[in-house]
Amino acid sequence: MSETIFHKIIRREIPATIECESETLIVIRDINPQAPFHCLIIPKKIIRSIQDIAEDDAELLLEMVQAASSLAKKYAFEKDGYRLVINCEEWGGQTVFQLHMHMLAGAQLSGGFA
Numbered sequence: 001m002s003e004t005i006f007h008k009i010i011r012r013e014i015p016a017t018i019e020c021e022s023e024t025l026i027v028i029r030d031i032n033p034q035a036p037f038h039c040l041i042i043p044k045k046i047i048r049s050i051q052d053i054a055e056d057d058a059e060l061l062l063e064m065v066q067a068a069s070s071l072a073k074k075y076a077f078e079k080d081g082y083r084l085v086i087n088c089e090e091w092g093g094q095t096v097f098q099l100h101m102h103m104l105a106g107a108q109l110s111g112g113f114a
């Protein structure tokens with residue numbers, strides 16, 4: 001298990017725009033946004049990818065989805081909708097090897113997946 005740039009952001013060693021934070025999660029704005037609203041919902045616990053989640057991480061995954069839902073309420077994306085994406089390992093497009101969920105919103109997104 002190794003640390004990533006996201007852990008440095010959690011420890012405030014690297015600056016980021018922090019949207020919200022709890023004991024278990026941090027939500028930051030993506031440095032290279034792919035939509036008008038692009039956040040990363042990141043668990044603080046070191047977890048490399050979705051392949052590394054354990055049974056006792058179930059609550060954490062729920063918290064990640066709940067964070068997206070409450071951001072959608074805060075920014076009024078509920079009705080128009082938004083996209084949640086988790087890239088897994090190289091072929092899935094993961095570049096930072098700490099589990100995180102992208103939340104993209106604020107415009108009509110393309111229908112493509114690849």
Ligand code: 5GP
Nearest residue numbers: 005016028029030031032087093094095096
């Ligand atoms: P992945 O490709 O692993 O699914 O997503 C990693 C995301 O992290 C990318 O969208 C990238 O723009 C974002 N990212 C990489 N480094 C930083 C950083 O230092 N700060 C912020 N806020 N986002 C970053």
